[in-house]
Amino acid sequence: MEALFLLIAISLLTALGFLGAFLWAVRSKQYDDDFTPAVRMLFDDAPAGNNKDSEPSAKHQVNED
Amino acid sequence: MSTPATDRKQTVTDSEKCFHCGDRCTPGEITSSTHSFCCTGCKSVYELLSSCGMDNYYSYAENPGIKQLKAPEREAYAWLDAARAAEKILDYKSDDLCKVSFRIPAMHCASCIWLIENFQKLVPGVLTSRVNFVKREARFSYDPRALSLRGLAEQLVAIGYEPELQRADQGEKPASKEARKLIYQIGVAGFCFGNIMLLSLPEYLDKTGTPDERYRFFFGMVNLVLSLPVLIFSAKDYLKSAYTAVRRRQINLDVPISLGIAALWIRSAYEITALGGGGYMDSLAALVFFLLVGKWFQQKTYDSLSFERDYKSYFPISVQRIEAGTEEACGIEELKKGDLFRVRSGELIPADAVITEGTGAIDYSFVTGESDPVAVSCGEKVFAGGRQKGASLILEALKPVNQSYLTQLWNDETGEREVHRLEAFADRVGRKFTYVVLLIAAATAVYWFFHHPPTAWNALSAVLIIACPCALALSFPFAFGGAVRYLGRCGFYLKNGHALGKMAEVTDIIFDKTGTLTHGKSAEVSYEGKPLSENELAAVRTAVSNSGHPLSRQLQAYLEKNLSEPLAIAPPYSYREYTGMGIRAEIGGSLYALGKFNFVTETSDPDDAPAEMNAASEVHLSANGTYMGRFIIKKTLRPGTKELIPRLKSEYSLSLLSGDNDASRSEMEALFGQKDGLHFFQSPHDKKNFLAGLRKEGRVSAMVGDGLNDAGALEESDFGISVADDVFRFTPASDAIADAQGFSALDSRFRYAKGILNVVRASFVLSFLYNGIGLWFAVQGLLKPVIAAILMPISSVTVVVFVSAGAYFLNRKHLETHPPEKTDKNHVFK
Numbered sequence: 001m002e003a004l005f006l007l008i009a010i011s012l013l014t015a016l017g018f019l020g021a022f023l024w025a026v027r028s029k030q031y032d033d034d035f036t037p038a039v040r041m042l043f044d045d046a047p048a049g050n051n052k053d054s055e056p057s058a059k060h061q062v063n064e065d
Numbered sequence: 066m067s068t069p070a071t072d073r074k075q076t077v078t079d080s081e082k083c084f085h086c087g088d089r090c091t092p093g094e095i096t097s098s099t100h101s102f103c104c105t106g107c108k109s110v111y112e113l114l115s116s117c118g119m120d121n122y123y124s125y126a127e128n129p130g131i132k133q134l135k136a137p138e139r140e141a142y143a144w145l146d147a148a149r150a151a152e153k154i155l156d157y158k159s160d161d162l163c164k165v166s167f168r169i170p171a172m173h174c175a176s177c178i179w180l181i182e183n184f185q186k187l188v189p190g191v192l193t194s195r196v197n198f199v200k201r202e203a204r205f206s207y208d209p210r211a212l213s214l215r216g217l218a219e220q221l222v223a224i225g226y227e228p229e230l231q232r233a234d235q236g237e238k239p240a241s242k243e244a245r246k247l248i249y250q251i252g253v254a255g256f257c258f259g260n261i262m263l264l265s266l267p268e269y270l271d272k273t274g275t276p277d278e279r280y281r282f283f284f285g286m287v288n289l290v291l292s293l294p295v296l297i298f299s300a301k302d303y304l305k306s307a308y309t310a311v312r313r314r315q316i317n318l319d320v321p322i323s324l325g326i327a328a329l330w331i332r333s334a335y336e337i338t339a340l341g342g343g344g345y346m347d348s349l350a351a352l353v354f355f356l357l358v359g360k361w362f363q364q365k366t367y368d369s370l371s372f373e374r375d376y377k378s379y380f381p382i383s384v385q386r387i388e389a390g391t392e393e394a395c396g397i398e399e400l401k402k403g404d405l406f407r408v409r410s411g412e413l414i415p416a417d418a419v420i421t422e423g424t425g426a427i428d429y430s431f432v433t434g435e436s437d438p439v440a441v442s443c444g445e446k447v448f449a450g451g452r453q454k455g456a457s458l459i460l461e462a463l464k465p466v467n468q469s470y471l472t473q474l475w476n477d478e479t480g481e482r483e484v485h486r487l488e489a490f491a492d493r494v495g496r497k498f499t500y501v502v503l504l505i506a507a508a509t510a511v512y513w514f515f516h517h518p519p520t521a522w523n524a525l526s527a528v529l530i531i532a533c534p535c536a537l538a539l540s541f542p543f544a545f546g547g548a549v550r551y552l553g554r555c556g557f558y559l560k561n562g563h564a565l566g567k568m569a570e571v572t573d574i575i576f577d578k579t580g581t582l583t584h585g586k587s588a589e590v591s592y593e594g595k596p597l598s599e600n601e602l603a604a605v606r607t608a609v610s611n612s613g614h615p616l617s618r619q620l621q622a623y624l625e626k627n628l629s630e631p632l633a634i635a636p637p638y639s640y641r642e643y644t645g646m647g648i649r650a651e652i653g654g655s656l657y658a659l660g661k662f663n664f665v666t667e668t669s670d671p672d673d674a675p676a677e678m679n680a681a682s683e684v685h686l687s688a689n690g691t692y693m694g695r696f697i698i699k700k701t702l703r704p705g706t707k708e709l710i711p712r713l714k715s716e717y718s719l720s721l722l723s724g725d726n727d728a729s730r731s732e733m734e735a736l737f738g739q740k741d742g743l744h745f746f747q748s749p750h751d752k753k754n755f756l757a758g759l760r761k762e763g764r765v766s767a768m769v770g771d772g773l774n775d776a777g778a779l780e781e782s783d784f785g786i787s788v789a790d791d792v793f794r795f796t797p798a799s800d801a802i803a804d805a806q807g808f809s810a811l812d813s814r815f816r817y818a819k820g821i822l823n824v825v826r827a828s829f830v831l832s833f834l835y836n837g838i839g840l841w842f843a844v845q846g847l848l849k850p851v852i853a854a855i856l857m858p859i860s861s862v863t864v865v866v867f868v869s870a871g872a873y874f875l876n877r878k879h880l881e882t883h884p885p886e887k888t889d890k891n892h893v894f895k
Contacts, residue, residue: 026245035199
């Protein structure tokens with residue numbers, strides 16, 4: 001039954017990892033707008049070519065803040 | 066001659082909708098391809114989008130467009146060209162990349178998101194755009210070599226999405242930081258709650274399954290450690306707020322909550338460390354977790370129910386714009402920089418301007434509180450909010466009208482803030498109730514301590530938490546906020562929510578006659594007396610053109626029609642208006658007096674006066690002291706007044722205060738169906754005294770006036786309503802502005818206000834029911850603190866939803882006589 005101490009320690013650490021992931025998600029503003037992305041994914045893709053330049057810089061934008 | 070707002074109300078019964086913005090329009094009048102539009106503005110936006118292959122805009126939502134109420138102003142964003150101004154707004158700047166955030170309040174649907182996010186297809190130079198719909202914000206990055214900041218802003222305006230510029234150095238709004246903090250707190254509390262729950266599992270097993278003491282102590286200690294972040298971080302706001310309140314010897318709603326939390330934690334910590342027991346850390350963590358989730362949910366509900374007062378829908382008032390020598394009324398929002406416009410005696414100056422003709426005597430009492438008129442000569446600057454006291458002025462606007470500034474002027478709470486007694490009641494009861502709750506909680510704890518000690522702690526916490534009368538504090542803002550918005554939509558603009566409380570208690574309604582009951586425009590005018598020459602007629606016209614009085618307006622309209630050749634209006638040499646008496650003006654070397662007989666002839670002997678006409682107002686005229694004759698102005702009642710008065714009479718005691726002679730007494734007696742309470746020959750001072758008298762008798766009076774001659778009476782009354790036709794004149798002293806279009810439905814506005822107050826009363830009952838029933842179970846130890854924590858926000862939310870729904874249904878019942886205008890786009894989605 002000594003293993004119980006270890007198991008609980010490990011499970012708590014794992015849970016802490018998830019808590020950390022959650023806090024990171026909040027910090028990186030993923031919870032700031034919980035509406036637009038849901039609408040955005042329904043938009044039809046624009047004909048190829050036009051969309052190219054918007055993708056990478058959109059990512060760039062998120063990382064920057 | 067009416068404002069854009071009323072135009073829209075009246076236009077066509079046709080159900081055809083503008084393809085762009087969804088407003089009603091005449092099919093076939095303005096068309097492009099197969100679609101009809103309400104205006105060329107909408108059409109041009111459609112053509113622009115379709116030429117760029119952006120027809121998709123119209124497929125994500127129906128009629129998503131934004132009507133162009135004002136012509137896009139080219140100069141409005143010129144200041145963005147200045148490097149320093151642009152720097153303050155830009156988030157990031159380099160030679161080939163700039164980033165900027167705009168708030169775009171006009172965004173309201175999926176189509177808007179799509180259009181803004183595909184902005185780069187429409188405007189070359191834009192690289193990316195990203196929308197945050199919740200905040201109504203869009204971030205753009207663009208190439209400064211191809212597009213200037215000003216260009217970007219102007220392009221947005223061109224398609225109807227006017228950006229609100231905010232400076233980058235102001236940083237993030239505190240509101241969003243606050244919201245993020247709440248999410249952190251929920252996350253931490255949830256994490257601890259889950260783990261504590263698991264580690265507390267053995268406590269729930271029966272005694273035979275109890276693990277040995279070692280584990281029990283270990284689990285207890287881990288729980289204790291896990292409870293610390295809950296107490297210190299997640300519950301921080303409650304504890305802090307309660308602590309501050311207690312230190313100030315006050316009490317607030319967080320005090321019982323904090324006591325509950327503290328009681329649970331101290332007891333549990335003691336049990337774990339000293340007694341080797343399990344404690345109630347699971348209850349504590351769950352309690353805090355659900356409290357926070359409830360708070361978050363509450364916040365979400367309020368955000369979607371709360372309203373922003375739409376300043377654009379405010380003030381259905383127009384200004385006399387002069388274009389190419391002709392004057393015409395236009396909505397004040399159409400007034401542009403550089404436009405010439407006329408302000409008559411007694412009217413408010415809508416925007417900062419320079420005098421190009423005339424001499425000002427400006428009363429700035431609404432702005433500065435100083436009522437002595439300031440003399441301003443030609444070429445000098447005058448400021449918005451001043452009231453012209455002298456002859457009429459021609460002004461050149463320096464800025465477009467800032468509606469929010471004017472609204473502010475009106476809404477400005479001078480000194481004491483009047484609180485409705487029901488609201489004061491809610492405050493008081495809320496506070497007293499908290500003390501009662503603390504007593505009940507103490508009694509419960511003592512009782513259980515002697516009968517069944519383990520129940521005591523849970524019962525104590527449950528009582529403390531369930532009994533919070535938080536819903537009480539919420540019903541007022543939500544009921545009144547909703548009501549102000551619904552009333553505004555049908556042309557009845559309330560100064561603020563508190564005015565609604567007063568409105569509901571009105572017992573007496575007092576009407577002014579001229580310009581209020583009688584129509585401002587369609588009057589029959591005739592003249593009798595010595596014949597007047599063309600020059601004299603022109604002089605009279607000049608004199609009356611300076612005045613904002615309803616009779617002057619009618620007289621001017623008549624003269625304008627009847628003068629064979631419209632002579633240019635020369636400014637008078639001297640001009641003075643005597644409130645309630647008449648006008649004296651020196652024009653072309655002669656001294657003219659217009660107005661009451663006694664005033665014009667300067668005698669006090671009424672016998673000389675010619676016999677008065679029935680149901681008409683008279684304006685007497687004298688030139689250089691000789692009596693010339695009189696203009697007889699037959700007035701017609703506003704449409705619907707005949708039906709309105711009897712309807713009001715069944716509920717209120719009505720009176721009439723008229724500054725005119727009693728020529729129309731018999732007509733008014735027939736209208737009101739009463740002989741008492743109709744007062745004529747009332748000076749502004751008499752009117753004021755009359756209202757003061759009513760107040761002494763304990764009556765609550767509503768004065769309905771035209772807002773110009775009745776300013777004093779409107780202020781003296783408990784609830785002043787100024788009826789606005791289409792002229793820029795209202796008084797900040799009034800509590801409400803009624804669009805004259807909806808005058809005949811005045812009774813429904815009053816009924817609505819009464820209904821709202823009943824909804825609030827009902828919400829009090831509802832809130833007490835919640836607390837009462839909850840308490841009943843809590844004192845018996847039947848209610849877990851966790852359940853209490855879930856019930857508490859639910860009770861608040863139901864109360865808020867209840868009052869909001871009440872405001873909505875009453876609106877359907879009383880106010881929606883015309884089909885609603887499409888103004889409230891924000892609710893399409895949220």
